[in-house]
Amino acid sequence: MTLAEFTNRLRDRFVVALHQGRLRAGDRLPSIRDLAREYDQDHRAVARAYRTLEEEGLVEVRTRSGVYVARQERAGGEVQAEMARWMANVLTEGWKRRIPVPDLAAHIRRSTSTLPVRCAFLEATEDALAAFATELGNDFGLQTTPIPVQRLPTLAANEVVVPERFPIDVQQAELLATTIFHVATVRPVAEALGKPLVVLTAHPELVAQIRRAVSAGSLTIVCVDPQFGERMRTTYGGELADRIRVVLADDAPAVAALDPAEPVLLTRAARRRLGDLDFPRLLPHSPTLSPESARELSEIIIRLNLEAESA
Numbered sequence: 001m002t003l004a005e006f007t008n009r010l011r012d013r014f015v016v017a018l019h020q021g022r023l024r025a026g027d028r029l030p031s032i033r034d035l036a037r038e039y040d041q042d043h044r045a046v047a048r049a050y051r052t053l054e055e056e057g058l059v060e061v062r063t064r065s066g067v068y069v070a071r072q073e074r075a076g077g078e079v080q081a082e083m084a085r086w087m088a089n090v091l092t093e094g095w096k097r098r099i100p101v102p103d104l105a106a107h108i109r110r111s112t113s114t115l116p117v118r119c120a121f122l123e124a125t126e127d128a129l130a131a132f133a134t135e136l137g138n139d140f141g142l143q144t145t146p147i148p149v150q151r152l153p154t155l156a157a158n159e160v161v162v163p164e165r166f167p168i169d170v171q172q173a174e175l176l177a178t179t180i181f182h183v184a185t186v187r188p189v190a191e192a193l194g195k196p197l198v199v200l201t202a203h204p205e206l207v208a209q210i211r212r213a214v215s216a217g218s219l220t221i222v223c224v225d226p227q228f229g230e231r232m233r234t235t236y237g238g239e240l241a242d243r244i245r246v247v248l249a250d251d252a253p254a255v256a257a258l259d260p261a262e263p264v265l266l267t268r269a270a271r272r273r274l275g276d277l278d279f280p281r282l283l284p285h286s287p288t289l290s291p292e293s294a295r296e297l298s299e300i301i302i303r304l305n306l307e308a309e310s311a
Contacts, residue, residue: 115308130269
C-alpha cells in the first residue's frame with residue numbers, strides 16, 4: 001500500500017465516521033503506534049498520513065497528547081466543513097475543464113441520468129445479492145436486478161454464443177456485476193455478450209471492522225444462506241474461524257437466544273426476514289462497496305450516459 005493509498009484509507013475512515021456521528025470534533029483518534037499495528041504500516045508513514053490530514057483541516061496533531069478530530073467552525077460543523085472542502089474541489093476541477101460553476105449541476109445530471117442504466121448483479125447467495133444489489137440501486141441509481149449465478153448456462157470452450165440462452169435481464173442489461181467469487185463464471189458471459197463487467201470488492205473499513213471483531217474475541221453473523229456464513233468464516237476467520245458464529249435467520253430458537261448486548265453482523269437479507277431486531281449491530285451504516293468499485297461503476301455510468309447523449 002502506497003502512502004497516498006494509506007492516507008486515502010484513513011481519510012475515508014474518519015470522514016465516514018463523521019457523517020455517521022461516530023466521531024465529533026475533539027474526539028481522540030487512534031495513536032500512530034496503534035494504526036501502524038492495525039494496518040501493518042511503518043510508524044513514519046502513519047505520521048506523514050496524519051500530517052497530510054492535518055493540513056487538510058480534518059485532524060489536529062497535538063505534540064505529546066495525540067491526534068484529535070479538528071474543530072470545523074468554518075462551515076458550521078464537522079460534516080458541513082468536510083462537505084464544503086469536497087464541494088470546493090469538485091467545483092474547482094470543473095472550472096479547470098471550463099465548466100462554469102452554475103452549469104456544473106446540469107452537466108452532472110446529463111452525465112449520470114440521460115440513460116437509465118440497467119445492471120444485472122450475479123451472485124450465489126441471497127445475502128450477497130441483497131446487500132450489493134440494494135447499494136447499487138440506492139447509491140448509484142442503477143436499475144439493478146439480482147440474479148442467482150446458478151441461472152447462467154455453462155459455456156464450453158469456443159462455443160458459439162446464443163444470447164437467448166441467458167436470462168432476459170442479463171441480455172437486456174447495459175452492465176454486469178459480480179464478486180470475485182464468481183468472476184470466472186461471469187466474465188466469459190460478459191465478453192460473449194459484449195457488456196462491461198465490474199467485479200465488486202468490499203469496503204476496506206468494513207473488512208477492517210470485521211477482522212477487529214474476530215481478533216478481539218468473537219463475531220456473530222446472522223444471515224439467510226449457510227453458504228454465505230461459511231464464506232465469511234473462510235474469508236475473515238482463517239485460523240480463528242471458530243470465533244465466527246453463524247446463525248441462520250430461519251433458526252428461530254438460535255435467533256431468540258442471541259445476547260441482546262452483543263453486537264452482531266446482520267445481513268440485509270436477514271433483516272428483511274426478521275425485521276428490526278433489538279440488539280446492536282456491528283456495522284449499522286457501513287457501505288458495502290469499496291471506493292475502487294464505486295469509481296469503476298461511476299466511470300461506466302458516465303461513459304454510457306455520454307454515449308447515449310451523443311447518439
